[in-house]
Amino acid sequence: xxxxxxxxxxxxxxxxxxxxxxxxxxxxxxxxxxxxxxxxxxxxxxxxxxxxxxxxxxxxxxxxxxxxxxxxxxxxxxxxxxxxxxxxxxxxxxxxxxxxxxxxxxxxxxxxxxxxxxxxxxxxxxxxxxxxxxxxxxxxxxxxxxxxxxxxxxxxxxxxxxxxxxxxxxxxxxxxxxxxxxxxxxxxxxxxxxxxxxxxxxxxxxxxxxxxxxxxxxxxxxxxxxxxxxxxxxxxxxxxxxxxxxxxxxxxxxxxxxxxxxxxxxxxxxxxxxxxxxxxxxxxxxxxxxxxxxxxxxxxxxxxxxxxxxxxxxxxxxxxxxxxxxxxxxxxxxxxxxxxxxxxxxxxxxxxxxxxxxxxxxxxxxxxxxxxxxxxxxxxxxxxxxxxxxxxxxxxxxxxxxxxxxxxxxxxxxxxxxxxxxxxxxxxxxxxxxxxxxxxxxxxxxxxxxxxxxxxxxxxxxxxxxxxxxxxxxxxxxxxxxxxxxxxxxxxxxxxxxxxxxxxxxxxxxxxxxxxxxxxxxxxxxxxxxxxxxxxxxxxxxxxxxxxxxxxxxxxxxxxxxxxxxxxxxxxxxxxxxxxxxxxxxxxxxxxxxxxxxxxxxxxxxxxxxxxxxxxxxxxxxxxxxxxxxxxxxxxxxxxxxxxxxxxxxxxxxxxxxxxxxxxxxxxxxxxxxxxxxxxxx
Numbered sequence: 126x127x128x129x130x131x132x133x134x135x136x137x138x139x140x141x142x143x144x145x146x147x148x149x150x151x152x153x154x155x156x157x158x159x160x161x162x163x164x165x166x167x168x169x170x171x172x173x174x175x176x177x178x179x180x181x182x183x184x185x186x187x188x189x190x191x192x193x194x195x196x197x198x199x200x201x202x203x204x205x206x207x208x209x210x211x212x213x214x215x216x217x218x219x220x221x222x223x224x225x226x227x228x229x230x231x232x233x234x235x236x237x238x239x240x241x242x243x244x245x246x247x248x249x250x251x252x253x254x255x256x257x258x259x260x261x262x263x264x265x266x267x268x269x270x271x272x273x274x275x276x277x278x279x280x281x282x283x284x285x286x287x288x289x290x291x292x293x294x295x296x297x298x299x300x301x302x303x304x305x306x307x308x309x310x311x312x313x314x315x316x317x318x319x320x321x322x323x324x325x326x327x328x329x330x331x332x333x334x335x336x337x338x339x340x341x342x343x344x345x346x347x348x349x350x351x352x353x354x355x356x357x358x359x360x361x362x363x364x365x366x367x368x369x370x371x372x373x374x375x376x377x378x379x380x381x382x383x384x385x386x387x388x389x390x391x392x393x394x395x396x397x398x399x400x401x402x403x404x405x406x407x408x409x410x411x412x413x414x415x416x417x418x419x420x421x422x423x424x425x426x427x428x429x430x431x432x433x434x435x436x437x438x439x440x441x442x443x444x445x446x447x448x449x450x451x452x453x454x455x456x457x458x459x460x461x462x463x464x465x466x467x468x469x470x471x472x473x474x475x476x477x478x479x480x481x482x483x484x485x486x487x488x489x490x491x492x493x494x495x496x497x498x499x500x501x502x503x504x505x506x507x508x509x510x511x512x513x514x515x516x517x518x519x520x521x522x523x524x525x526x527x528x529x530x531x532x533x534x535x536x537x538x539x540x541x542x543x544x545x546x547x548x549x550x551x552x553x554x555x556x557x558x559x560x561x562x563x564x565x566x567x568x569x570x571x572x573x574x575x576x577x578x579x580x581x582x583x584x585x586x587x588x589x590x591x592x593x594x595x596x597x598x599x600x601x602x603x604x605x606x607x608x609x610x611x612x613x614x615x616x617x618x619x620x621x622x623x624x625x626x627x628x629x630x631x632x633x634x635x636x637x638x639x640x641x642x643x644x645x646x647x648x649x650x651x652x653x654x655x656x657x658x659x660x661x662x663x664x665x666x667x668x669x670x671x672x673x674x675x676x677x678x679x680x681x682x683x684x685x686x687x688x689x690x691x692x693x694x695x696x697x698x699x700x701x702x703x704x705x706x707x708x709x710x711x712x713x714x715x716x717x718x719x720x721x722x723x724x725x726x727x728x729x730x731x732x733x734x735x736x737x738x739x740x741x742x743x744x745x746x747x748x749x750x751x752x753x754x755x756x757x758x759x760x761x762x763x764x765x766x767x768x769x770x771x772x773x774x775x776x777x778x779x780x781x782x783x784x785x786x787x788x789x790x791x792x793x794x795x796x797x798x799x800x801x802x803x804x805x806x807x
Contacts, residue, residue: 126150126291127444127566128159129640132558132577139166139558139578149640150269150566156290157699161710165556166578170540170709172553173582184541184551189583192535192550196508197597199533199549200236203506209237209486213495213504217511218245218449221562221574222628223613224587225445226460226620228510229453234480234603235595239489240504242456244512246492249446250455250788251408252439255417259425259671260657261664262625263462264447264569267400267436268643268655273298274434275400277393279307281420282331282406282794283440286315287698289567292402292440305396307389309334310406311693312723312765313758322389325760327380328693329680329795331407335419336677337375337386338393339367342426347394352428356661359672363422366674378677380760394427398434405442405695409793411681413785418673425670431658441567443702444557448565451626452617456489460617461624470624477620478603491789493518493782500527510537510554510587515544516703516771519780519791520746537590542705543771553584560586561610563636568655570641571631588613622647625664680795681783684762688744688797690728691763694776695794700769708769720774721754722800723765729755733802741803742766744796747778750806764800768793773806 129148133141142163146153165171175192176184203211214232216225225243232241253263260266272278272295285292293316300306300319308317309324309331317323326334342348343364353360376383393399401424407416421437429435441447453460460477463470465488475482490498496518498504518524528534528547536545537552545551558577565571580586588610595604607613611633622629630646631653643653663670684691699716701707708714722740734740736755741748742764751766751774759765768776783792 126289127564127572128155128291130155130159130162132163134577137578139163147640150568150570151291154291154294157713157716158701158707161712164710165539165706166558166581168709171581172539172541172551173584175553175583176541176551178549189585192552193593193597196535196550197594200506200598203532207505210240211504212236212238212506212508213240213499214238215492215495215507215509215512215514216241216243216454218243218248218446219444219511220449220587221445221557221560221564221610222448222452222571222617223562223610225449225454226452226617227588227591227607227613229460230478230603231591231595232454233486234478234484235598235600236508237486239486240456240495240498241454241489242492242495243449243454244492244514244517245443245446245450245455246789247517247791247793248405248442249408249439249450251410251413251417251785251790252403253450254414254788255421256439258414258418258673259421262657263450264626264644264657265438265567266430266657267438268568268570269295269438271434271436271656272296272400273302275299275304275398276434277305277307277396277399279309279393279399279401279423280316281309281401281403282408283402283404284310284314284316284406284695285402285440288404288696289440290698305392307392311760311763322385322392324381324385324389327760328691328763329410329412330379331410331416332412332419332675333370333375333677334379334381334386335416335423336367336370336675337372337379338390339419339422339426340370340372340375341387341390342394342423343367345391345394347391348426349428353426356669357425357672358667358669359674362674363672366676370677380762393423396429399427399429400435401437402440404440406794408790410790410795411783411785411792412678413790414787415675415678419675422672422675425672430670431656431661436656438567445564447567447569448563448571451565452621456491461621462626463624473623474620477616480603493784493789493791496524496527499530502530505532507531507534508537509544513542513544513703513705515547516542516775516777519777519793520782521775521777522747523782537587538705539584540705540709542703552590553580553582554590555580555584555586560588563614565644566641569643571628571636571644572641573633573636681792682781682795682797684797688799690798690800692742692744692779692796692798693763693765693794694768694780695765696769697767700767702769704769704771717767720751720767720770720776722751723754723756723759725759725761726755726757727761728764729753732800739803739805741801742779742798744779744781744798746781749774749776749778750803764798
């Protein structure tokens, strides 16, 4: 969400915080993670020196000279032996816009590899692909302020009260004005407990349920035919696809009662204003893009977009999940959300970077594909920053095997995460407050992060590390003009100019003075764009919003006699992603010390399980032994495990390496497992 916060500093140390009451998004409010965020800088686990792994000993501090020279010499050796693309770079989307841009440029012109991707591949790419298909542009269509004016809010696969708590405040304010709430989720999450209609979907079947909702709109004449006729394309095919799936079949597949689908469709269809939000629950799927465009189809069918109280938003899963997917550290993307395979887009970026088309690599591979290629011996060297794939990729045992096959691995981070345990060199990097930059919120608001302190000990800023690597690789001509973060941002502005994510009119001065500027902002005199599509001119070639017909596809794994239970995964309020940061903060650990298995009483009874019993959950890929948490707020055929823990506690020991064919996102929200009572783990 990128809430505003002010840090208290004494003697170059962050010692506390104050809520930023004037910042327009959170207005002084913070969630538990925001309240404890300031504790990272002085944490005893903080990396203060570069490290080298020595077999049989562990990690030992080394000089920066050794860290840089070893990394560069190994990269050069491996590329001379196996080719440029034998080196890969995995980046993190929590980085600032400037770092995201710099890393995209560095991987392609510094390392000269096509194999670059980022951990947003595990997060936002289905939303991005669906938005581009429908609107031609990848951003939430509205600022969150439009939520407050909506008559009906539909939340699809988003546990906002725990994952994005400040968003809940906007929903409460709408509820105070009489708004109705529909929730689609296999669990009765905290926000769902207050809903008017709860649709307890079976994980992996969201598109069937959404087709059912669209069918209700069609059959009961709740569509906006004038809007559809004048401002959209693809409706006839989409309408036919919805009518091809009988409502009873949508109910059977999704596990949601026909009458509940009808009630939700009518509530949505009869509203004058509405807002739809979705997140990982529908996106973490081999059908993630289908799910996203199915949600957008509901918005377009009722014509409620581009005006006050009417909108659609994708809730980002990481701190800079929006900006980090716009400026070029995705395998298929160039800055400004340009397509790396488009000759015109390539030509423009080459003109900005001063390189030839031959020097600019083509489309690379996604993060999961990169791990597959490491496992297969096709990629020999890896550089990563703020990415913990051993915890966050599906099928952890496979990832561990892959990491052990690398000839060289350098990790850049501020804590030693579980993946970095496999690194040869670890470079001590920086926190947000140790380097100036910008970030882009879930709403599309570009905001400022001000430097408050220097990195501690001998740690360096991430930017200086990347620039030094470029220098030592002999690629200075592309990077030597960067002397500060603002230099990078100003080149980003030019590189984004004319792209769908156009930042050209945004300057540091404007971001500070205006408390953030919404892109697109094509010129310095432009006010920014909090609400998209007010002119109903979309960024598609025909200027219309595109319906996308969806046909239900079953998941790769279906329950059977051996693995009869469906597993889904997600977050808890006190933890964040792979837990590298939050599992080190005592106040957050105390809120949820260990992962657990959420299980319905009827399913628990069938296996002789009681609350807090130890139980084994096993899939075709691995197993975990955790304590049962018996609750009535989950489907009786489904279990839930939060995914923030590593090793033998990792939910991703169980998940499947199945991916969306368009976005490449993994199937985190659906796997088939067997369960049994177990002894406590040793």
